[in-house]
Amino acid sequence: MxxxxxxxxxxxxxxxxxxxxxxxxxxxxxxxxxxxxxxxxxxxxxxxxxxxxxxxxxxxxxxxxxxxxxxxxxxxxxGREDTVAAWPVPAPGPATDDSLVLLFMCCHPSLSPASQIALTLRAVGGLTTTEVARAFLVPEDTMTRRITRAKKSIKDSGVPFGLPPSAERAIRLAAVLRVLYLVFNEGYVGTTGPTLQRVELSTEAIRLARLVRRLLPEDAEVTGLLALMLLTDARRAARTAPDGTPVPMDEQDRRRWNRAQITEGVALVSEALTRGDPGPYQIQAAIAAVHDEAARAQDTDWPQIMLLYEVLLAQGDNPMVALNHAVAVAMVRGPEAGLALLEPLGTDDRLAADHRWHTARAHLLELSGDLAAARAAYLSAAAKTMSPPQQRYLHTRAARLA
CATH class of the missing domain: 1.10.8 (Helicase, Ruva Protein; domain 3)
Structure with missing residues (x-):
């Protein structure tokens, strides 16, 4: 070291x-x-x-x-088994994966959507309270209170352990998918810890997504989420250098990408997109497919990615979508155009303390030729992240511009 x-x-x-x-x-x-x-x-x-x-x-x-x-x-x-054992066991029936049952139980309608997600990340995903708080961009003490209240509500509800009736599944499904999305992201880009990736979390999220799709094979968003996970996870082997630091996508050895996962993911998202108006997971999967199908970084269809992010922006207020859209605009129209969209996002409380905004700004400043400002932005990003591999990467980028 x-x-x-x-x-x-x-x-x-x-x-x-x-x-x-x-x-x-x-x-x-x-x-x-x-x-x-x-x-x-x-x-x-x-x-x-x-x-x-x-x-x-x-x-x-x-x-x-x-x-x-x-x-x-x-x-x-x-402790997941202990949590499961503490709830009443139903009469014998068709075999079901306990993780899937626990997933739906934590997404009980008596809880707020935010509490459903937070509790499931702790009980099923195994994330620490600190990691859950960072996933939500809220203070840790706020998340601790939220999880405590959620546990008490589940305990007081007396709901038997088992999958909800078919009529209730759709109500809980949005929270279930959001949970799996956040668990996968924490595994793919860990917010803390000595390594960039926590493979056990991303692998578990994919496994649970497959179980949910087996339960609801006709749901296009379930299919879209599984496709998104597979297409993103396909790049895992090329994402880190031998010392564990991140490798940007445009510098990755694409021969190391998992072609079987890309093939499966592209097939899944193509199937999902035929079922009417696409939801956010399908659109994100389509963006991932555009990246994965480019043989070289310079072959990436950035205009299509930019348009897909604009569709996502129209579906809801998400600061990370706005950030990614700004980067896509920079790749199509130049870094100055991207910076014009990115700078106002720095006043959003959900992004101001997040290293990703500072990292994106540093990258675009570097592309624009403002190396001094880019170096300062890289150092600001390094100070914001709790991930040692990310810190090493950002300090390296800043050192190159010294």
Whole structure:
């Protein structure tokens, strides 16, 4: 692990901190990962903010906080069976995957849509409260209260464990699909943790999407979501460099993309689009298909992607869609046109603290030739993300422009 200035002190403290964390909490392997992240945080922060009065205690505190997040994620997965067992078991019937049943139960109509999604991400997806909060772009304490209230509502409802009747499934389906979408995204681009991708989450989301499609094969949005996941996940092998940092799509080795998944995804989205007015998952899948079917980055049909994002924008207020549309406009009409759309989005509270807006702005500024502003934007993006691989990538991009 490469450390920033002060590395001698950090190397000296590393074994002491690891020993202290292991003695206090156990879980050697997980503690080692947590300490590594604490050391990286110190290497980033101390040169700018100064070494704390008690650096050893600072490192132990940061490592303990991260260890708690890692253990919660692991315990949530293993605790799924306990959650299931706590609910009443129905009379024997057709075999159904418990994860799918739990998914629909967490999306009970007595909960608000936001609470349905948050609870399912914790109970089924195994995400930590911090990760769920970032997925919703809300403070962590707000999400903690939301999840606690949702758990109590489910417990008080007395609903038996099982799939809802057919008449209720459509009501819960929108929340179920949103949950799977967010779980997949957290697995594909992890907001925290030492690695960019958390394959177990994206794989689980695809598995559950297949189960939902088996249950509702005629629903075009279910099919569209599965297609979107497959077309996006198909690029997984080419998305990271050997050191774990992200590789932009235009620089990826497309020979490493999963052609079987692309073929299946294209077939699914083509099938879904024949069933009337397309919903947001079908449109996003169509955008992913345009990317995946381009043999080279320069062959990408950006005008079509731009138009597809405009259809998405017309369907609802989504700041990330607006951000992606601005990037597509830049690829069609030039970086200045994209920046003109991107800059106003920085005043949106849902994006102001998100590294993705700063990253997109840095990229377009770089394309426009304003290298000093691009470098500053890359550094701002690095300060906003909690993902060490993303931070390394953004610092590398900024260093190239120094």
């Amino acid at each position: 490469a450390l920033a200035p002060g590395e001698d002190l950090l190397r000296q403290l590393a074994p002491q901190v690891l020993g202290a964390v292991v003695r206090r909490y156990g879980h050697f392997d997980t503690a080692e990962d947590a300490v590594q992240e604490a050391l990286l945080a110190a290497a980033r922060q101390w040169p700018a903010q100064g070494v704390p009065d008690n650096p050893r205690a600072w490192l132990i505190r940061v490592a303990a906080r991260r260890l708690t997040d890692l253990l919660r994620a692991d315990q949530a997965r293993r």
